[in-house]
Amino acid sequence: MDIKVLGTGCKKCNMLANVTREAVRQSGIDATVTKVEDIVEIMQYGVMTTPVLVVNGEVVTKGNVPSVNEIIQILQSKHRN
Template sequence: MEIKILGSGCANCKKLEANAREAIAEMGIDASITKVEDIKEVMKYGVMRTPGFVIDEKVKSYGKVLSAAEIKKLIQAQD
């Protein structure tokens, strides 16, 4: 599973990344987390408000910081 955090590296982006790391650690799954900070790359996903949250190239959320619990629900919905 590949998770991407889309954003400029702001505080909200960092918090979303931390929550994503917490969620995958709690679930014990094998997932990579990549930060996409290039605004042109972010825009390719159609995300106009950051942070964006992407699982396996599908945008799942943008414009808010998901909690670890919310991220776990999104990951479980992927299975």
């Protein structure tokens, strides 16, 4: 599973990266988490608000920091697809 956290390095963006890594660890799902801070790459996803969570190329959250459990639920639903 390919997971990207899009954000320019703000506090919320860093929090989302940390929470996402913890969710991956707790869920046991085989995933790579990458933090993307390049504004040009972020703009390619068509989002205007960060932080953004992208799973396998699909934007799944934007503008907020879900809890570890919420991210685990998202990852599990995407893992089944």
